[in-house]
Amino acid sequence: MSTYKLTYFDVRGRGEVIRLVFAQAQVEYEDVRILPAEWDSSKTDRSRFPMGCCPVMDLDGMTMMQSMVIARHLARKFGLAGNDEKEMTMIDMMSDLCTDMLNEMFELIFEKDAKRKEDMTTAFAKKSETYMSVFTGWLEKNGDDKGFLVGNTVTLADLALFNLLEQLSTKHADILTKNPPMQAFLDRVKVEPNVAAWLEKRPKGEMDI
Amino acid sequence: MSTYKLTYFDVRGRGEVIRLVFAQAQVEYEDVRILPAEWDSSKTDRSRFPMGCCPVMDLDGMTMMQSMVIARHLARKFGLAGNDEKEMTMIDMMSDLCTDMLNEMFELIFEKDAKRKEDMTTAFAKKSETYMSVFTGWLEKNGDDKGFLVGNTVTLADLALFNLLEQLSTKHADILTKNPPMQAFLDRVKVEPNVAAWLEKRPKGEMDI
Numbered sequence: 001m002s003t004y005k006l007t008y009f010d011v012r013g014r015g016e017v018i019r020l021v022f023a024q025a026q027v028e029y030e031d032v033r034i035l036p037a038e039w040d041s042s043k044t045d046r047s048r049f050p051m052g053c054c055p056v057m058d059l060d061g062m063t064m065m066q067s068m069v070i071a072r073h074l075a076r077k078f079g080l081a082g083n084d085e086k087e088m089t090m091i092d093m094m095s096d097l098c099t100d101m102l103n104e105m106f107e108l109i110f111e112k113d114a115k116r117k118e119d120m121t122t123a124f125a126k127k128s129e130t131y132m133s134v135f136t137g138w139l140e141k142n143g144d145d146k147g148f149l150v151g152n153t154v155t156l157a158d159l160a161l162f163n164l165l166e167q168l169s170t171k172h173a174d175i176l177t178k179n180p181p182m183q184a185f186l187d188r189v190k191v192e193p194n195v196a197a198w199l200e201k202r203p204k205g206e207m208d209i
Numbered sequence: 210m211s212t213y214k215l216t217y218f219d220v221r222g223r224g225e226v227i228r229l230v231f232a233q234a235q236v237e238y239e240d241v242r243i244l245p246a247e248w249d250s251s252k253t254d255r256s257r258f259p260m261g262c263c264p265v266m267d268l269d270g271m272t273m274m275q276s277m278v279i280a281r282h283l284a285r286k287f288g289l290a291g292n293d294e295k296e297m298t299m300i301d302m303m304s305d306l307c308t309d310m311l312n313e314m315f316e317l318i319f320e321k322d323a324k325r326k327e328d329m330t331t332a333f334a335k336k337s338e339t340y341m342s343v344f345t346g347w348l349e350k351n352g353d354d355k356g357f358l359v360g361n362t363v364t365l366a367d368l369a370l371f372n373l374l375e376q377l378s379t380k381h382a383d384i385l386t387k388n389p390p391m392q393a394f395l396d397r398v399k400v401e402p403n404v405a406a407w408l409e410k411r412p413k414g415e416m417d418i
Contacts, residue, residue, distance in 0.1 A: 050343050051306070062295070066309075069302045076294065085285065086271070093278045097260070100275075134259050 004029035008055035010206035014067040015055045020159040023198035025078035075156035094157035098164040101131050132179040162189040213238035217264035219415035223276040224264045229368040232407030234287035284365035303366035307373040310340050341388040371398040
């Protein structure tokens with residue numbers, strides 16, 4: 001049997017979407033959380049971290065990199081990537097957009113120049129409205145605005161959006177307040193049994209991101 | 210029959226990898242190149258550009274966004290995405306890494322602050338060595354360092370790497386000079402019949418990126 005070993009920092013960041021896929025599929029894996037001191041001494045080990053980055057996932061002698069590549073791989077295997085080419089493409093597009101917005105949020109968090117941070121904050125607020133309205137539109141189009149993004153079961157797209165919204169909720173709660181369908185979606189996925197079980201048992205993490 | 214309509218700017222940028230997939234698969238499509246004046250007046254049209262961004266691809270009433278989502282969709286349809294799950298994941302990872310490096314190159318091009326640009330240039334040079342050595346390693350591992358990245362035919366991974374290297378060659382030619390296997394790969398893919406035919410007939414484009 002294949003053994004999955006995921007290595008990432010002890011934060012949600014770019015790794016949590018992968019952990020959510022494992023949780024939803026109820027598949028066991030090794031959730032290795034590398035601490036700063038260990039990272040400093042091991043990030044140049046190219047056999048473990050070929051690009052000097054995390055997350056990586058080891059499986060049957062293969063080291064996978066890039067959070068969404070890993071998430072897509074697992075989603076295909078675990079039946080969370082769509083039932084046909086059209087669904088697969090929609091799910092891929094939605095997940096990729098979540099990653100883009102998450103990346104923009106991270107850039108904002110790590111920006112040190114005050115003036116630049118101010119401009120980025122304004123741009124992020126504006127752009128976030130576009131993201132939220134696009135996702136709200138997709139939810140509405142896929143039924144009664146009370147379900148999931150694609151089809152009628154949880155897919156990678158829902159987990160990616162849930163992850164984005166959960167991370168936004170700690171740093172940009174106003175975005176959720178302004179977009180009730182997004183808050184409702186967050187609340188809905190939060191109580192999906194497999195997601196809820198993970199939220200209950202997951203480590204608190206080194207930082208609240 | 211499905212009609213593919215790709216809308217992007219009149220540059221290579223983030224759109225060329227999609228054009229290369231069409232070229233390699235020899236599939237007809239509408240290559241719409243939107244000019245700055247038209248873009249200014251149409252980018253807020255959410256029915257054409259849901260996120261206010263390019264590229265988009267219209268197909269059977271669906272508007273796809275995100276360059277690599279579109280490229281992956283087409284690659285799956287046209288048999289350029291790998292023959293099994295392992296190949297598919299490798300190709301996905303390699304293509305995604307090319308996109309990351311391309312994005313870093315674009316950020317550098319568009320950076321206006323001189324000091325910041327200098328720091329980014331240093332970081333980019335260092336990071337590029339890691340990228341190039343990782344790709345060189347994959348090429349060596351997949352045979353005799355004279356072929357392709359995965360299997361023995363052109364896949365999306367080869368087109369993505371070709372696109373990256375071609376774009377690097379106009380702005381960062383030193384990277385290719387320092388990495389002969391990458392220059393050799395660029396030269397090799399350039400003469401693949403379908404790629405060569407596209408390079409011969411493609412519009413020169415508004416800018417050399």
